[in-house]
Amino acid sequence: MKPEKLPHVVIVGAGFGGLETAQKLAHAPVQITLIDRHNYHLFQPLLYQIAIAGLVPSQIAYPLRTIFRRQKNLTFQMSEVTSIDFNARYIRTNGSVIAYDYLVLAIGGQTNFFGVTGAEENGFQLKSIESATGTRNHLLRMLEQASREVDVEKRRALLTFVVVGAGPTGVETAGALAELITHVMTKDYPAMDLKDVRVILLEATGNVMATYPPELRKATMRLLESKNVEILLNTRLTDYNGQRITLADGEQIDTYTLIWTAGVRSAELTDRLGVQQAASKRVRVEPTLQLPQRPEVFIIGDAAYLEDGKGQPLPMLATVAQQEAKVAAQNLQKILNGETPESFQYKDPGLLATIGRNAAVARIWGLSFSGFIAWVIWVVLHIYRLIGFRNRLVVLINWAWDYLFYDNQVRLITRE
Numbered sequence: 001m002k003p004e005k006l007p008h009v010v011i012v013g014a015g016f017g018g019l020e021t022a023q024k025l026a027h028a029p030v031q032i033t034l035i036d037r038h039n040y041h042l043f044q045p046l047l048y049q050i051a052i053a054g055l056v057p058s059q060i061a062y063p064l065r066t067i068f069r070r071q072k073n074l075t076f077q078m079s080e081v082t083s084i085d086f087n088a089r090y091i092r093t094n095g096s097v098i099a100y101d102y103l104v105l106a107i108g109g110q111t112n113f114f115g116v117t118g119a120e121e122n123g124f125q126l127k128s129i130e131s132a133t134g135t136r137n138h139l140l141r142m143l144e145q146a147s148r149e150v151d152v153e154k155r156r157a158l159l160t161f162v163v164v165g166a167g168p169t170g171v172e173t174a175g176a177l178a179e180l181i182t183h184v185m186t187k188d189y190p191a192m193d194l195k196d197v198r199v200i201l202l203e204a205t206g207n208v209m210a211t212y213p214p215e216l217r218k219a220t221m222r223l224l225e226s227k228n229v230e231i232l233l234n235t236r237l238t239d240y241n242g243q244r245i246t247l248a249d250g251e252q253i254d255t256y257t258l259i260w261t262a263g264v265r266s267a268e269l270t271d272r273l274g275v276q277q278a279a280s281k282r283v284r285v286e287p288t289l290q291l292p293q294r295p296e297v298f299i300i301g302d303a304a305y306l307e308d309g310k311g312q313p314l315p316m317l318a319t320v321a322q323q324e325a326k327v328a329a330q331n332l333q334k335i336l337n338g339e340t341p342e343s344f345q346y347k348d349p350g351l352l353a354t355i356g357r358n359a360a361v362a363r364i365w366g367l368s369f370s371g372f373i374a375w376v377i378w379v380v381l382h383i384y385r386l387i388g389f390r391n392r393l394v395v396l397i398n399w400a401w402d403y404l405f406y407d408n409q410v411r412l413i414t415r416e
């Protein structure tokens with residue numbers, strides 16, 4: 001007797017959403033093909049640690065073939081998906097055409113430069129291993145160049161570091177960078193005058209951490225200022241030519257380093273799908289996470305646009321992507337069983353951001369924490385969420401070492 005053919009589920013993207021969907025379907029009567037352009041799952045919340053020489057890429061990325069070694073109903077393929085034919089139900093990659101019965105798109109997002117002149121070409125970003133490693137190399141190179149620069153103005157520009165966007169990533173990056181220089185680099189460069197160093201955090205709105213409650217915004221300002229980060233609120237960048245930033249009021253600041261953390265939009269593939277897009281180019285989905293008129297297609301995570309009960313778009317967060325993944329996997333199985341899919345409801349697990357090596361802000365169980373306690377919560381949660389026991393152990397040892405000895409260990413300038 002011929003074995004029954006199982007429905008073929010194609011999952012595109014093995015980030016937070018795709019990984020969780022694939023794992024939740026491990027025992028479902030389906031055959032899964034998981035596709036990603038990379039052969040690893042990346043823990044993006046710690047990318048800034050690569051940039052500030054705190055961790056190496058292999059500590060925050062994990063090979064997908066290892067993760068799914070034991071999942072018998074899944075095949076992994078490393079490819080770039082270039083187009084999708086929703087009518088004929090196939091995807092095209094850079095090398096093959098793959099037919100699907102069900103499709104889960106979890107392709108994430110990419111940096112949004114909002115058209116600011118020169119920011120993308122001349123600035124740095126934290127979105128991938130390559131961009132974070134490139135940022136680390138550049139930061140360390142600036143310190144090397146500054147150490148041999150005799151021109152005072154040029155040295156100041158080399159030691160001026162501008163971070164754009166005071167959301168959690170910008171705050172974490174600016175705080176950690178300020179500490180790297182004050183506590184670690186002053187030991188490597190004893191002649192460095194800290195008066196020449198500026199870490200500037202630029203924010204177009206009137207607040208740091210706009211989505212956080214007022215008491216945590218205040219705590220964030222206080223903690224950043226204690227680390228000598230200059231915070232410029234209501235300040236809009238209009239141009240960056242690689243050597244100088246220009247602000248909306250015409251002021252200019254000489255700098256060779258601009259790290260852009262001010263915006264995210266959905267991954268570029270969403271522009272080529274011929275579907276309805278909303279804010280940040282995310283694809284509008286039904287409350288069940290299905291694509292309108294295409295019940296066999298689910299879109300989740302940063303690529304999907306769905307509003308909460310108050311009409312606000314769900315944030316582009318790993319927690320949203322993971323919760324959506326669970327519901328998408330459940331709904332797919334409901335459809336297979338002839339049941340009606342359920343609507344997605346986001347359960348906010350709280351807010352958490354770190355500001356250097358011993359301070360953080362957190363909002364958990366309706367309570368606000370700041371300072372050392374919040375930092376301990378941050379460390380525990382991030383270690384727990386990393387994939388792989390070895391990674392958890394190595395990162396824990398690394399952070400303990402940095403904490404005790406003020407010594408970020410990855411201070412290597414490598415060729416790009």
Ligand SMILES: Cc1cc2nc3c(=O)[nH]c(=O)nc-3n(C[C@H](O)[C@H](O)[C@H](O)COP(=O)(O)OP(=O)(O)OC[C@H]3O[C@@H](n4cnc5c(N)ncnc54)[C@H](O)[C@@H]3O)c2cc1C
Nearest residue numbers: 013015016017037044045081107108301302316317318321
């Ligand atoms: C620096 C930084 C810090 C962050 N900090 C936090 C935080 O502290 N807490 C939090 O909750 N969230 C944080 N986020 C946001 C969080 O990482 C995202 O919301 C989350 O990754 C979204 O999950 P996703 O599955 O939608 O996409 P992703 O995790 O981005 O995964 C998308 C995957 O799709 C793949 N892909 C994309 N296009 C294609 C294609 N055409 N073909 C093949 N593969 C493709 C990509 O390679 C990637 O692996 C942070 C993000 C960044 C960049």
